[in-house]
Amino acid sequence: MDYPIKILSVDDEVDMELLLTQYFRRKIRKGEYEFFFAHNGLEALRMMLEHPDIDIILSDINMPEMDGLTLLARINEMRRPGLKCIMVSAYGDMDNIRQAMNSGAFDFATKPIDLDDLQRTIDKAVEQIAYVKEAEKERGELHDLQSDLSVAREIQHAILPRTFRLEKMPLAGTIDLHASMEAAKDVGGDFYDFFRIDDTHLGFTIADVSGKGVPAAIFMAVSRTLIKATGVHSLSSAEVMAQSNDMLATESLESMFVTVFYGILDLETGRIDYTNAGHNPPYVVHPDGSVEALPTAGNMALGAFEGLPYKSGELTLEKGDTLVMFTDGVTEAENEVHEQLGEARLEALLPNYATASAAGIVEGIRSQVHNFAGEAPQSDDVTVLVIRRKNDNE
Secondary structure, three states: OOOEEEEEOOOOOOHHHHHHHHHHHHHHHHHOEEEEEEOOOOHHHHHHHHHHOOOOEEEEEOOOOOOHHHHHHHHOOOOOOEEEOOOOOOOOOOHHHHHHHHHHHHHHEOOOOOOHHHHHHHHHHHHHHHHHHHHHHHHHHHHHHHHHHHHHHHHHHHOOOOOOOOOOOOOHHEEEEEEEOOOOOOOEEEEEEEEEEEEEEEEEEEEEEEHHHHHHHHHHHHHHHHHHHHHHOOOOOOHHHHHHHHHHHHHOOOOEEOOOOOOEEEEOEEEEEEEEEOOOOOOEEOOOOOOOOOOOOOOOOOOOOOOOOOOEEEEOOOOOOEEEEHHHHHHEEEEEOOEHHHHHHHHHHHHOOOOOHHHHHHHHHHHHHHHHOOOOOOOOOOEEEEEEEOOOOO
16 A cells, blocks of 8 residues: 555544544654545535545535535545545434445544544555555556557557568469458467569468467567568478478477468469478369368477478469468367367368459358357457469459
């Protein structure tokens, strides 16, 4: 509790000032209490304007100009939960005391005042004030944290690509690309990215950091930066994963890791050199509606151990083919009875979008997740990245 406790005594009897200052002189000298005095409700309100940090009002009920009950009503209008009012009246004035308590007074004392009992009442009020102030402090800290998380969310979304046009690439018009990331919390650990390697090669990735919240978001930003910084040097997908893994394993905190699917698309041929580092296998959707999952290679996620080898794979996107990548927030989305969406439902959905745009497929998967989950809370980040190789007539 911060000291001093500021107490305003409101009483038209001048002896009250002398009585209080004498009885509480030691606490006053030690700086534990600071007293202010007013002789009616109007003076008390003016005093409160001059000293808005008063903690306790010790008010007589029967006073001229403005009585204690009216003063109590005015104080209630201020909506200060940390301000405690102790009402004072004659011993037999129970109707007014009852009305004061019903109107929100913290406690009461009767005249002649038992100062030892008053001390116990003030101590009890001080405990309540300390509790309220701590709660207000925590609310303030929570508000600050929520503001910080809001800013972090904006920053995180800002570093993910939000426009899906490939600039400065002559063959950019041969593909249709779209993506989406929905964080389960204010900030998430999923990410997607795509970037120019040279005129004919596009690097792309989708990833899922272990954990959630701010630590995952920080690890996500570091992972994305390292993969992109490594990938622009025209290395193979396996080399990019191996180098990124070594750097992340060196810097990894709290044993965090990230599952990654990273690919390099040749825009001229549709060939993709890819490496799956512990991530969900993507699907290839053909124009006839057939769907196939890419094989897994048994590679470890990035950041767990240094010096790991990574095996790559290869596929060719024919014209009209679509590569659908996602994080486990899609297939592990749960409904109200904790049933998961699963790969089978996702595979059954994809043929319906065999000739759809990349944006249409992303939106279709998001809708499937939302419809399946219903009112169940989102338990994990939901991220989708889709690349479709266009036909010649598009």
